Amino acid sequence: MIRITVNDEEHLFDEETTIQTMLKELGLDDKIVVVVLNDDIVNSENYANTMLKDGDKIELVRIVGGG
Numbered sequence: 001m002i003r004i005t006v007n008d009e010e011h012l013f014d015e016e017t018t019i020q021t022m023l024k025e026l027g028l029d030d031k032i033v034v035v036v037l038n039d040d041i042v043n044s045e046n047y048a049n050t051m052l053k054d055g056d057k058i059e060l061v062r063i064v065g066g067g
Contacts, residue, residue, distance in 0.1 A: 001014065002053065003054055004056050005057045005058065006022075006058045019046075019047040020048045022058075026060075030044060032062055033060050033061065034063060035058060036061065037052075039057075
């Protein structure tokens with residue numbers, strides 16, 4: 001298991017976890033969330049192949065439409 005901090009809360013995930021898998025486990029739609037991994041924005045096209053590592057810090061920002 002690896003420890004990942006998501007929006008200042010610690011979570012445990014399997015070692016082979018990608019950003020896409022993490023979002024699914026957290027019940028989030030990858031189309032309405034921007035992922036910041038260790039202070040870098042991750043392109044949503046890379047969610048499926050970006051592996052998480054023990055100690056990573058993630059900020060999730062929900063996209064909200066308005067007008």
